[in-house]
Amino acid sequence: MAFGVFIHxxxxxxxxRPEEQYQFPSTYLRRVEACVGDxxxxxxxxxxxDARGYYAMAKVQQVVPDPVTPDMYLALIEPGTxxxxxxxxxxxxxHGLVEQALLNEEGKISGRAQSAVRPLSPADFNRIxxxxxxxxxxVLPRVDENGFQEEQAPFEFEQARDRVSYFGSRIVRDRIFxxxxxxxxxxxxxITGLKxxxxxxxxxxxxxxxxxxxxNGPDIINNGIALSGTAHWMFDRGLIxxxxxxxxxxxxxxxxxxxxxxxxxxxxxxxxxxxxxxRPHPRFLQWHREHCFKQ
Numbered sequence: 090m091a092f093g094v095f096i097h098x099x100x101x102x103x104x105x106r107p108e109e110q111y112q113f114p115s116t117y118l119r120r121v122e123a124c125v126g127d128x129x130x131x132x133x134x135x136x137x138x139d140a141r142g143y144y145a146m147a148k149v150q151q152v153v154p155d156p157v158t159p160d161m162y163l164a165l166i167e168p169g170t171x172x173x174x175x176x177x178x179x180x181x182x183x184h185g186l187v188e189q190a191l192l193n194e195e196g197k198i199s200g201r202a203q204s205a206v207r208p209l210s211p212a213d214f215n216r217i218x219x220x221x222x223x224x225x226x227x228v229l230p231r232v233d234e235n236g237f238q239e240e241q242a243p244f245e246f247e248q249a250r251d252r253v254s255y256f257g258s259r260i261v262r263d264r265i266f267x268x269x270x271x272x273x274x275x276x277x278x279x280i281t282g283l284k285x286x287x288x289x290x291x292x293x294x295x296x297x298x299x300x301x302x303x304x305n306g307p308d309i310i311n312n313g314i315a316l317s318g319t320a321h322w323m324f325d326r327g328l329i330x331x332x333x334x335x336x337x338x339x340x341x342x343x344x345x346x347x348x349x350x351x352x353x354x355x356x357x358x359x360x361x362x363x364x365x366x367x368r369p370h371p372r373f374l375q376w377h378r379e380h381c382f383k384q
Contacts, residue, residue: 091127092129092209092214093124093149094130095130095132096131096206097133098134099366100137104155104157108147108309110165111163112162112163113161113164113206121152121162121206123208124149125150125151126148126150128146128214128250128253130145130214130217131147132180133177142177143174143180143187144173146256147167147172148166148253149165150167152164153165172265173265173308173309173310174221175222176220178217182220186198187217188209188213190208190212211249266296267295269296270297270313270315273313273362273363274294276292276315278294278316278320279320280320280324280352280353280359282355285317293317293318294317295315295318296314297315297321297325299312299373299376300376300377306373310367311368312369312373314331319352326381326383328340332378333371335358335368335369336357340382341383341384
């Protein structure tokens, strides 16, 4: 088992769903197979507009031939292991190259940086995690400059895997999900358009899952939406929903339709995030309409 980097772009032509599967050609089969049972980090290349760099991690469960496309394979992601980064990490940041293993003997970036799938050293894995998560939101296990914990640290691989296990906590995942959703929506309710900050400086808006975690909904930005208290309550109970183009749908079971219509923002559509890649995905909206919305 080994860590790896998978290059992915949100507008990819491949049949990718980062929280579920990653499609790749046979060229990379051995590299991907080496990652089975371990964590990988998704990287969006700089040629993509508003590229996120290293932006999420997940665990590869198994590799299978693609049943639809000949000579292609699928890396299946273990359910519930996809986790977006609070702070996307640039390839080459203020302190230099993040993947230091990509440097050749002359100290220059090697051709391995162009590979869609490449191995990732434990030290580089830890370095990316340190940069990806805000200590004020998520407290990471402490690591010194050599990649080891202070007290009887295990080998680097074991230490990095302990960090991955830490992120499996529902409390930690909820904190991260709230942070990325509220940032995408500028702490504004997508239904009402209101941006309310309480006396403590905290936004009075929550990060709602479109498809709930209890119904196997993933913790990804495209399955999230920022909602104020009343809007969140109505959304969870199926009194409001969204079309694929984000038109706000109101259930016929609403008992005070005029008040609800006045409660919705004037556009009658949910206010989207700035980045197209962060918009609610149609497959999650469809699930909500079919399983939650009261027609």
